[in-house]
Amino acid sequence: xxxxxxxxxxxxxxxxxxxxxxxxxxxxxxxxxxxxxxxxxxxxxxxxxxxxxxxxxxxxxxxxxxxxxxxxxxxxxxxxxxxxxxxxxxxxxxxxxxxxxxxxxxxxxxxxxxxxxxxxxxxxxxxxxxxxxxxxxxxxxxxxxxxxxxxxxxxxxxxxxxxxxxxxxxxxxxxxxxxxxxxxxxxxxxxxxxxxxxxxxxxxxxxxxxxxxxxxxxxxxxxxxxxxxxxxxxxxxxxxxxxxxxxxxxxxxxxxxxxxxxxxxxxxxxxxxxxxxxxxxxxxxxxxxxx
Ligand code: PHE
Ligand code: CO
Numbered sequence: 001x002x003x004x005x006x007x008x009x010x011x012x013x014x015x016x017x018x019x020x021x022x023x024x025x026x027x028x029x030x031x032x033x034x035x036x037x038x039x040x041x042x043x044x045x046x047x048x049x050x051x052x053x054x055x056x057x058x059x060x061x062x063x064x065x066x067x068x069x070x071x072x073x074x075x076x077x078x079x080x081x082x083x084x085x086x087x088x089x090x091x092x093x094x095x096x097x098x099x100x101x102x103x104x105x106x107x108x109x110x111x112x113x114x115x116x117x118x119x120x121x122x123x124x125x126x127x128x129x130x131x132x133x134x135x136x137x138x139x140x141x142x143x144x145x146x147x148x149x150x151x152x153x154x155x156x157x158x159x160x161x162x163x164x165x166x167x168x169x170x171x172x173x174x175x176x177x178x179x180x181x182x183x184x185x186x187x188x189x190x191x192x193x194x195x196x197x198x199x200x201x202x203x204x205x206x207x208x209x210x211x212x213x214x215x216x217x218x219x220x221x222x223x224x225x226x227x228x229x230x231x232x233x234x235x236x237x238x239x240x241x242x243x244x245x246x247x248x249x250x251x252x253x254x255x256x257x258x259x260x261x262x263x264x265x266x267x268x269x270x271x272x273x274x275x276x277x278x279x280x281x282x283x284x285x286x287x288x289x290x291x
Contacts, residue, residue: 012091019098020088023112025071032114033068039120039129039195040065046200052180052187054144054239055194058137069114070132079136083145087136092125096159103152106145108135121198122288134191135175143239144189148175150247163254166220173219174242179203179211179235186211186235186275202229208282209233210266213273216245217253222263228287231265235275 011019044065048056059065061082062075076086088102089112102109110131115123138144151171158167176192186204188194193203203209210232212218219234236242263269266280 008092009095015091018102019090019094020109021091021112023072023089025069025073028069028114031117035114035117035120036069036129037067038117040133042120042197043133043194043200046197047188047194049184050188050200050204051194052182052189054141055137055189058140061140062137064133064137069128075132075136079139082140083142085136085139085145085148087132096155096164100152100155100159103148104156105152106149108139108148110135121196130191130195134195138189138191141239143243147239147243147246150243151175154246154250158250158254161254163250163257166254166257167250169220169222169224170216170246172224173222173232173234174214174236177203177224177230177233178214178242179233180239181235181237189236189239190233199229202282203233206282207276207279209276209280210268210278211235211275212268213275214242214245215272217256218263218269218272220253220257221260222267223265225265228289229282231278231280231283232267 011017015021062070062078064070064075066074072087072089079085079087083106085106085108087108087110090098090109092111094109099109108131111125111127113127114129115127139148151167155164155167158164174190176190178188178190179186179193180189181187188200188203190203193199206229209230212232212234214234214236222232224230266278266283268274268277
């Protein structure tokens with residue numbers, strides 16, 4: 001799920017100079033299409049009332065439930081008409097600068113493969129279900145669409161300043177694991193949550209994790225874990241607020257970060273806006289590795 005580690009140094013054979021590969025939609029097997037349908041149906045039992053409005057609207061707008069793995073040639077014209085974004089396939093994780101360049105040009109990179117039927121619940125590398133079901137609906141929202149493009153440009157800048165580690169935390173705690181306040185309560189917008197049957201419930205209902213108000217500098221100081229449910233989720237006021245907060249110049253924020261230590265995941269600061277103070281019981285009993 002982290003888009004910040006990479007496997008190859010240069011585009012592997014069959015990939016273009018920008019690292020994209022054809023989706024080759026016609027080559028997906030019946031079993032692979034069924035895996036998509038199974039995962040989709042499972043999430044639709046869980047997400048109404050949990051995922052934010054923008055996400056649910058995006059699913060409809062792109063008709064991602066048409067049956068089987070979406071064909072990018074079909075969904076891209078719709079997505080492009082809405083916000084100018086498109087989805088392209090890449091052969092796994094790509095170098096940071098390649099990833100940022102695609103985002104800066106409103107192209108979201110997706111894995112081409114889908115998980116095997118015996119890996120429905122956990123896999124390490126993002127597959128097309130995580131990337132397309134999880135990420136693409138949010139790209140139909142104009143504010144989120146602008147945020148993601150800005151993130152690509154901000155990534156290029158942060159790389160030059162040696163601040164990528166900090167910026168990656170912003171991605172993690174928003175794009176992947178973000179929560180948002182809506183009129184009826186907290187809702188999910190992070191792709192890592194909405195694409196996971198178990199974390200969709202855990203992130204909102206479990207007493208274990210902290211749920212804290214989003215604060216840009218605070219988020220960029222906070223460590224995260226990639227191997228289990230999060231121990232802290234940050235809550236934004238709205239997608240517009242997220243965009244406004246991040247369109248400002250990060251220069252002063254980066255300068256302020258230089259003198260400050262990273263924060264452990266379970267930290268709650270006196271200055272935090274606390275929605276839920278977690279028990280951390282899940283993590284303390286060993287998380288998904290508990291006996
Ligand atoms: N505003 C940030 C900067 O000045 C760029 C950015 C925008 C980063 C949106 C992330 C998300 O560097
Ligand atoms: Co992701």
